[in-house]
Amino acid sequence: MAGVLALILCALIVTLMALYLRHRKDQMFHQERMAALDKGAAIPMTPGPAPWSPRVYLLRGLIWSLTGAALAICLFGIALTFSHGRYSSAATKAYQAQNIARDLGIPLGQAETMVEKDAEQRSGPPVALALVGLIPFAVGLAYLVFYHSDPSKEPGD
Numbered sequence: 537m538a539g540v541l542a543l544i545l546c547a548l549i550v551t552l553m554a555l556y557l558r559h560r561k562d563q564m565f566h567q568e569r570m571a572a573l574d575k576g577a578a579i580p581m582t583p584g585p586a587p588w589s590p591r592v593y594l595l596r597g598l599i600w601s602l603t604g605a606a607l608a609i610c611l612f613g614i615a616l617t618f619s620h621g622r623y624s625s626a627a628t629k630a631y632q633a634q635n636i637a638r639d640l641g642i643p644l645g646q647a648e649t650m651v652e653k654d655a656e657q658r659s660g661p662p663v664a665l666a667l668v669g670l671i672p673f674a675v676g677l678a679y680l681v682f683y684h685s686d687p688s689k690e691p692g693d
Contacts, residue, residue: 565580
């Protein structure tokens with residue numbers, strides 16, 4: 537849990553720094569323009585947007601699709617890892633309860649209750665949680681479909 541929180545915090549810091557640096561660049565460009573106006577010099581040209589290409593949709597589609605697939609696989613693996621103890625058989629639970637009762641010197645019924653509570657606490661996220669990865673995968677698929685059906689793309693692409 538702490539690792540996920542640290543990862544989110546790092547991503548937030550990187551995002552805020554990127555936004556600050558973009559703001560700072562725009563602010564410096566504005567000051568340069570104002571200084572040029574005050575001196576009567578030629579006003580520097582604004583940097584134009586990057587040339588647009590239909591291949592942007594291909595890139596976005598690949599990024600979204602592969603991210604969604606990786607997320608689905610990762611969540612599926614996590615769910616399977618945590619659910620390992622969830623499907624243990626009744627014989628295994630009885631064996632564990634007998635060992636606990638013998639080792640701790642408690643009644644068998646109390647040991648069975650402990651084994652059941654332990655199994656409930658160890659259960660992780662459901663395997664269906666991996667379906668969350670289908671959302672970005674579907675977005676990427678939409679980009680790829682649009683790229684392949686776009687009539688404005690060059691014939692060489």
